[in-house]
Amino acid sequence: MEKKEIRNSETENKIFEPLFNIKGIENMEVYEKHGGYLALKKAFKEKKSELLSEVKNANLRGRGGAGFPAGIKWGFMPEDPNIEKYLIVNADEGEPGTFKDKYIMSKIPHLLIEGMIITSYIVGIKTGYIYIRGEYENYARILEKAIEEAKKKRYLGKNILGKKHVFNIIVHRGAGAYICGEETALIESLEGKRAHPRLKPPFPANSGLYGKPTLINNVETIASIPSIINKGGFWFASLGTQKNGGTRLFGISGKVKNPGIYELPMGTNLKDIIYKYAGGIKDDKELKAVIPGGISSPVLTPEEIDISMDFDSLMKAGSMLGSGAIMVFDEDDSMVEVLRIMIDFYAHESCGQCAPCRYGTDVLKKMIYSVYNKEVNEEILDMIEETASGIIGKTICPFGDAVGMAVGTIIRKFKKEFFDYLRDKND
Amino acid sequence: MKFLTGNTEKDIKKILTQYENSRSAILPILKVIQEDYGYISDEAIEELSEILGLKQGEIKEVISFYTMLKTSPEGKYHIQICRNVVCYLNGGKQLIEFLEKEYSVKVGSFSKNKKLSLSLVECIGQCEIAPAVQINDDFYGNMNPEKLKKLLTSLD
Ligand SMILES: Cc1cc2nc3c(=O)[nH]c(=O)nc-3n(C[C@H](O)[C@H](O)[C@H](O)COP(=O)(O)O)c2cc1C
Numbered sequence: 001m002e003k004k005e006i007r008n009s010e011t012e013n014k015i016f017e018p019l020f021n022i023k024g025i026e027n028m029e030v031y032e033k034h035g036g037y038l039a040l041k042k043a044f045k046e047k048k049s050e051l052l053s054e055v056k057n058a059n060l061r062g063r064g065g066a067g068f069p070a071g072i073k074w075g076f077m078p079e080d081p082n083i084e085k086y087l088i089v090n091a092d093e094g095e096p097g098t099f100k101d102k103y104i105m106s107k108i109p110h111l112l113i114e115g116m117i118i119t120s121y122i123v124g125i126k127t128g129y130i131y132i133r134g135e136y137e138n139y140a141r142i143l144e145k146a147i148e149e150a151k152k153k154r155y156l157g158k159n160i161l162g163k164k165h166v167f168n169i170i171v172h173r174g175a176g177a178y179i180c181g182e183e184t185a186l187i188e189s190l191e192g193k194r195a196h197p198r199l200k201p202p203f204p205a206n207s208g209l210y211g212k213p214t215l216i217n218n219v220e221t222i223a224s225i226p227s228i229i230n231k232g233g234f235w236f237a238s239l240g241t242q243k244n245g246g247t248r249l250f251g252i253s254g255k256v257k258n259p260g261i262y263e264l265p266m267g268t269n270l271k272d273i274i275y276k277y278a279g280g281i282k283d284d285k286e287l288k289a290v291i292p293g294g295i296s297s298p299v300l301t302p303e304e305i306d307i308s309m310d311f312d313s314l315m316k317a318g319s320m321l322g323s324g325a326i327m328v329f330d331e332d333d334s335m336v337e338v339l340r341i342m343i344d345f346y347a348h349e350s351c352g353q354c355a356p357c358r359y360g361t362d363v364l365k366k367m368i369y370s371v372y373n374k375e376v377n378e379e380i381l382d383m384i385e386e387t388a389s390g391i392i393g394k395t396i397c398p399f400g401d402a403v404g405m406a407v408g409t410i411i412r413k414f415k416k417e418f419f420d421y422l423r424d425k426n427d
Numbered sequence: 428m429k430f431l432t433g434n435t436e437k438d439i440k441k442i443l444t445q446y447e448n449s450r451s452a453i454l455p456i457l458k459v460i461q462e463d464y465g466y467i468s469d470e471a472i473e474e475l476s477e478i479l480g481l482k483q484g485e486i487k488e489v490i491s492f493y494t495m496l497k498t499s500p501e502g503k504y505h506i507q508i509c510r511n512v513v514c515y516l517n518g519g520k521q522l523i524e525f526l527e528k529e530y531s532v533k534v535g536s537f538s539k540n541k542k543l544s545l546s547l548v549e550c551i552g553q554c555e556i557a558p559a560v561q562i563n564d565d566f567y568g569n570m571n572p573e574k575l576k577k578l579l580t581s582l583d
């Protein structure tokens with residue numbers, strides 16, 4: 001990976017950024033020199049129920065996209081130590097615009113591993129998988145090296161820190177399919193099948209991998225755990241907003257002066273992220289649109305970006321915080337082109353299992369290309385909107401809803417641009 | 428005649444010990460085969476079906492689902508250009524046009540000496556250094572046609 005500097009150093013109340021900047025921290029020795037594995041040692045001296053309360057107090061909401069409170073999800077896992085359970089870390093990072101988990105895995109792999117061991121201890125799990133997208137082979141190797149180091153230190157394996165606890169981690173590589181990021185599709189894939197999402201319920205906490213209770217969390221979620229154990233759940237909660245604890249790794253890309261990763265408190269204003277932290281719009285052009293949380297989150301117009309970046313505020317605004325992947329578009333970027341790329345992506349990545357999604361993405365693709373090629377008049381725009389919203393609520397997994405929302409919103413909010421594009425047939 | 432031999436066979440055995448359910452080992456095994464032989468051949472599928480106790484059709488169904496798995500040979504260097512929004516709008520379009528027009532590589536096909544193969548892919552998690560290109564396991568960011576040309580010349 002090419003180095004993109006991690007900017008701004010109000011490091012006091014940050015979890016990841018101070019560690020990103022330490023040279024060699026991917027190695028055990030350096031990680032431990034900077035306080036690594038102290039949270040693990042602390043956790044192993046405390047009661048599991050108290051540790052779970054800390055995670056609940058932290059208001060840590062899942063960083064994979066949906067923002068479900070981690071403590072509550074953990075609470076759904078059966079307590080009975082005799083029931084076999086699994087932990088899966090979702091490192092599929094396929095949502096276009098998203099590149100945050102790679103920073104954790106490649107720069108501070110031990111933070112993720114430490115988080116996994118603590119999680120396994122609290123929930124009573126013996127086996128953990130890191131499901132990492134196949135393209136991330138180099139980061140998978142970094143993780144495996146760190147796991148070997150942790151085994152040597154006896155942080156993994158049997159009798160961890162002299163306790164009865166057993167825990168092992170397997171790095172499992174995907175092979176190129178976006179839908180594997182959806183948790184039940186991921187489980188199918190890990191079972192060696194095509195990644196077709198399962199109907200829920202049952203939820204993975206009841207019946208997941210091999211039909212056993214399974215806890216699935218995103219990389220950033222699990223890597224937040226050591227800081228919660230070290231400094232306390234309430235400390236973590238205090239970093240963010242009332243219902244959104246902690247900081248967030250915002251990845252910003254597109255037409256900004258300084259694209260990259262920024263760790264900022266949950267609830268940081270989107271306008272500030274773009275103008276204060278990322279340096280504003282490249283070449284001082286006019287801002288046209290912002291996608292705030294990965295390509296599946298509905299687009300915002302420049303008038304809508306004065307908004308708190310937390311799960312609830314974005315939901316209220318009709319979009320999603322999603323993976324915290326902010327994509328910025330300027331006056332030169334054609335929304336027609338953006339929609340064309342979006343539908344290519346969706347049509348390519350639909351797993352094909354449910355008809356509304358499979359046919360919907362196909363039909364949308366044909367319609368959108370007819371716009372792109374200026375073969376139709378503007379009446380088709382309403383049909384596209386209708387077709388898109390027709391998918392919502394009718395599919396097995398949220399992919400279908402995402403297609404419907406993202407496509408519909410872009411047409412609705414940029415209708416004038418689409419009109420002009422179609423009228424100007426010589427362009 | 429045995430097809431999967433030597434190191435490949437050893438690696439497959441090792442992978443199988445990692446998983447409690449042998450079917451879960453299918454993706455890692457297919458990747459080892461692809462790494463060692465360049466692609467996944469019918470012979471490999473036949474033998475793997477015995478190893479995993481799966482029908483050949485079941486294995487083929489899995490292979491066809493995942494874009495990284497190939498049933499025909501690729502170039503020694505597989506060049507993947509991201510076509511998703513951030514890359515495309517920030518120089519990726521020019522990379523694709525450059526390769527199609529000025530270089531002898533066409534999407535999906537080989538360069539003259541069959542060393543290079545090319546495909547367009549969805550976001551590869553390098554949007555902050557758009558436009559991004561992946562060659563085998565490595566990522567290259569902030570690309571432009573000249574840089575890409577230099578890079579490709581150094582490989583070819
Ligand atoms: C189509 C689709 C793709 C997803 N991709 C990812 C992904 O790449 N990484 C991820 O962590 N979660 C992804 N998710 C969310 C997961 O299904 C799941 O909610 C998450 O892994 C739970 O972890 P968390 O609670 O820590 O966020 C995706 C969901 C959907 C519907």
Ligand code: SF4
Binds near residue numbers: 352354395401
């Ligand atoms: S909504 Fe689409 S991606 Fe999800 S299960 Fe149905 S067909 Fe597959």
Ligand code: FES
Binds near residue numbers: 097098513515549
């Ligand atoms: S859009 Fe190209 S790497 Fe993300």
